[in-house]
Amino acid sequence: MGGDIAKSRDDEKFSEDWQFKDDSFIGGLEHLELRYPFKEGWLLKSEIKTLPGQRDHDLTLEVSKKDLFYARIHYKKFQRYYDDSGGVYKNFATPFLVIPEEPGSDRENLLLELGLTLPDLPIFTFSYERKLRDGEISSLTWGEAEEGGVDRHIVPTIKDVDDNINIIKIGAEYKHDIVNIEVEQRWEFTDLETVRTEKNFDEGLPNTNDAKVIDEKDTFYESSQTTVKLNKTINKKLSLTGGYRYIKIDNDSETILRTLNSSGAINPGGFRKNWFDADSDSDVNSHLWNFNVLAKPIKDLTVQGFLRLKNIHRDSVSTFSNDTSPPFDNSADERHDITARTNNTTFGEGIRVAYKRIPRIAPYFEAEWQQGDIEIKEKESLSGFFQRDTDRDYDKQTYTIGLGFYPFKKFSGSVQYRKVVKKNEYDDDLDTESPTGIDPGGYSAFIDKQDFDTDIYTTRLTAHPINSITTTFRYEYRAQEIDSKMDGLSRELAHVDMQTFSGSVTITPFSNLFITSMVMHQNLRVKTRARNDQAAPTRAFEGDSTTFVNTAIFALNEKTEFSVDYQASLTGNYDENNINDLGLPLEHDYTIQTLTLGVRHKIRKNTTLWSKYSLYDYDESHIADIDDYTEHLLAFGGEIRFR
Amino acid sequence: MKASLYTVLILALGITSCAIYQKTSVVPPLEIPGAKHVKMRMCAPCHRERVESFESTTHARIAVKGMEKEGLGCGMCHGPGSLHMENEYEPNLIINPRKNPDICFRCHLDKKAEFRLQYHHPVLEGRVACADCHDSHGSESRSWTLTSFSDTSQVCFKCHPEQRGPFVFEHDAMREGCTICHKVHGSVNDKLLIARDSNLCLRCHFQTQLDSSRFLVGDSNHTTRMPRGSCFSAACHTTVHGSNFDDHLRY
Structure with missing residues (x-):
């Protein structure tokens, strides 16, 4: 594959939208697949993708010998790109960016897996997995930016990340007449480092000497997980499965928090934070039991039953010193010692019934119930700080009813309705934090009761009115109501509504012409009572998005094929979510379009050459259009098949 | 800009329509020329566990009895399997949704469009597969429900450990x-x-x-x-x- 790009305007935005860099060579091997039974019982499988200029690689190699072993290596590496505006951010007319260069992170995964598959013996597996992430993620943060007398208190920034995850797994699976047994032991060793910077632009423009807050976190996560699963088929009508999982976690973290003035010195006092020796340690022990039954009491009736019990116990401590005055040598003006403990027990039950005796119709019903109790105890030793004991109970019910149908050969579909109700109750036995005396006062559980009520309706219809036409229509309506009540105050309701219409038409009017077209329209609205409050200048957050995907393929003759692909995604009304220039500069409307013209030509029976031209266009409602781009890609490639 | 793109599209379709007299065939995406849907039991000799557990899977809900040859069995997600049965080593004779999410999008149209929105998981870019989050062969494709071994959001923490x-x-x-x-x-x-x-x-x-x-x-x-x-x-x-x-x- 080879290519070239001409570009205009925002390169970073282009890379974020399409996840490849437009100023690097994008040639390489797009896909190589090999399946080679090189000897009786032996099989070699390989898949390779490598685009060096994009640092995009995906390699799989597997060797297996029937009834003996398999060995697999999988390596994957790619870049994740971000725009330099901190996400959608309605900037000033002049780009006002903190981010110095194109932000992005390297992702790298390596998996080594070995399995012994000897007949009549347990199957043993061993795997080692390593996941890395290193780079910068774009974000928004507190900061002051000013232009033409307009002052804003939120600016783009980046967060440095450096993740290192190592996972080792060993497992055994033994199939026996009495019972099938699966055992797995998993260890994880993870080190996560992040550095986040809040900058304060006193002079209105970014400067390396600006006052800033630096927040560095380093987390060490170690876990051991043991899983045992049993499976027993009693007869053709009844099978049982059960299992137990034990997880032990040790999570330690260190944090450095510094507030620096423009000369780089520590800036103390007031709300400014300067933490020394900030460490935390959380230990978790988790036990999970589950038991499932699959029964077929009569022909074409399937009944499944589920039971689940889980207990999680967590003990945490954290300490830090907040230095508020010189000499900033950890002489501890404020020494904080915190203890926190949770004991979380949940019990779940479920039943699913499917019946397929009725011709051309497949009805099903599911119900799940969950009861939980969480005891939370938190204490800050420093005088004047908090001590809390909270008992949280919850009850969750999920009901699903649906139908798959195939009334006649040209028509099929499915309908489903799901209702989820969750009721939370918070009983605050102790809460010492209410320094101002304002009702309801205090943290954390100023929520007394909170109910989530969710309804989801889904419909899909597929029709083949004639052999050359296929149409599919899908509709989903999701409505959620959140009913919250604070101690001593009235109930307050919030709503989330989302409607999604999507449809597609595929036409093959002639054997050498294929046309498919798809459209989706989605409306989303999040409404809280804050919009009625004069002191909270917010409004319902809402917007529409519409997406088109259209493709046509035409075979000129047995050797030559042309294709056209046009895709567009456009939004509406999101721009209205910005109250004014002073506040919430977080949304705008946009249109993304791509047009691709392609040609494929078979020069031999096993060899095809192709070429394509793509046009990428992005246009947003931003006042200065600083994120807009128009890009062109011209690419050439080839495909060879060996037998 | 928008108008010019539409013009190009219509022109291209026009050109193709003018040349349709040729007796050649396009192989539409997700189709395997010459292959037919097979009954699920035909898949069992090599994929016994998948077939046996199918009735407890999410997709079994919409599989209508007797309609396997119409594609409402394994073929719902893997395409017609007759040629794959004849040559298991030929890579292009069966559809693997892990490598080609378009098969999932045939029913889940809205998800394909959502992956085209400005912020999305990179599924269409080939860096994340539907199967990375959904266990289509499991008893619940949403593997984070109360009846599974995994907890709520566990599937998200595989790639987002910082939030865990x-x-x-x-x-x-x-x-x-x-x-x-x-x-x-x-x-x-x-x-x-x-x-x-x-x-x-x-x-x-x-x-x-x-x-x-x-x-x-x-x-x-x-x-x-x-x-x-x-x-x-x-x-x-x-x-x-x-x-x-x-x-x-x-x-």
Whole structure:
């Protein structure tokens, strides 16, 4: 594959939208697949993708010998790109960016897996997995930016990340007449480092000497997980499965928090934070039991039953010193010692019934119930700080009813309705934090009761009115109501509504012409009572998005094929979510379009050459259009098949 | 710009339509020339466990009895399998949804479009597969439900360990699952959020206001903070998933 790009305007935005860099060579091997039974019982499988200029690689190699072993290596590496505006951010007319260069992170995964598959013996597996992430993620943060007398208190920034995850797994699976047994032991060793910077632009423009807050976190996560699963088929009508999982976690973290003035010195006092020796340690022990039954009491009736019990116990401590005055040598003006403990027990039950005796119709019903109790105890030793004991109970019910149908050969579909109700109750036995005396006062559980009520309706219809036409229509309506009540105050309701219409038409009017077209329209609205409050200048957050995907393929003759692909995604009304220039500069409307013209030509029976031209266009409602781009890609490639 | 793109599209379709007299065939995406759907039991000799457990899977709900040859069995997701049975080593004779999500999009049209929104998981880019999050062969494709071994949001933490914790101070919203705040396939909003302003948080944290001159959350006056961005992006409650040091999730 080879290519070239001409570009205009925002390169970073282009890379974020399409996840490849437009100023690097994008040639390489797009896909190589090999399946080679090189000897009786032996099989070699390989898949390779490598685009060096994009640092995009995906390699799989597997060797297996029937009834003996398999060995697999999988390596994957790619870049994740971000725009330099901190996400959608309605900037000033002049780009006002903190981010110095194109932000992005390297992702790298390596998996080594070995399995012994000897007949009549347990199957043993061993795997080692390593996941890395290193780079910068774009974000928004507190900061002051000013232009033409307009002052804003939120600016783009980046967060440095450096993740290192190592996972080792060993497992055994033994199939026996009495019972099938699966055992797995998993260890994880993870080190996560992040550095986040809040900058304060006193002079209105970014400067390396600006006052800033630096927040560095380093987390060490170690876990051991043991899983045992049993499976027993009693007869053709009844099978049982059960299992137990034990997880032990040790999570330690260190944090450095510094507030620096423009000369780089520590800036103390007031709300400014300067933490020394900030460490935390959380230990978790988790036990999970589950038991499932699959029964077929009569022909074409399937009944499944589920039971689940889980207990999680967590003990945490954290300490830090907040230095508020010189000499900033950890002489501890404020020494904080915190203890926190949770004991979380949940019990779940479920039943699913499917019946397929009725011709051309497949009805099903599911119900799940969950009861939980969480005891939370938190204490800050420093005088004047908090001590809390909270008992949280919850009850969750999920009901699903649906139908798959195939009334006649040209028509099929499915309908489903799901209702989820969750009721939370918070009983605050102790809460010492209410320094101002304002009702309801205090943290954390100023929520007394909170109910989530969710309804989801889904419909899909597929029709083949004639052999050359296929149409599919899908509709989903999701409505959620959140009913919250604070101690001593009235109930307050919030709503989330989302409607999604999507449809597609595929036409093959002639054997050498294929046309498919798809459209989706989605409306989303999040409404809280804050919009009625004069002191909270917010409004319902809402917007529409519409997406088109259209493709046509035409075979000129047995050797030559042309294709056209046009895709567009456009939004509406999101721009209205910005109250004014002073506040919430977080949304705008946009249109993304791509047009691709392609040609494929078979020069031999096993060899095809192709070429394509793509046009990428992005246009947003931003006042200065600083994120807009128009890009062109011209690419050439080839495909060879060996037998 | 938009008009010119439409013109090019119509022109291209026009050119192709003018040349349709040729007796050649296009192989439409997701079709395997010459292959036919087979009964599920034909797949059993090599994929016994998959076939035996099919009835307990999510997709079995919509599989109508007797319609396997119409593609309502394994073929729903893997395409017609007759040629694959004849030559198991030929790679292009069966559809693998892990490598080609388009087979999932035949029914889940809306998800394909959501992956085209400005912020999305990179499924169409080939870096994440539907099967990385959904266990289509499991008893529940949403493997994070109460009846599975995995906890709520566990599937998300495979790639987002920073949000996993455990934290000294937990955010109760995490117990509701990531989807309470995130639109996980694709969103118009950065970070795949459902909403990008304080409405997101005020769904749970709005309280009856007794004094019209100020806006309280708990006992803290947030009047001047509300217009300055979402509660976490404006560098106030930055550790919105959980904190090890600050009970108000600020650091």
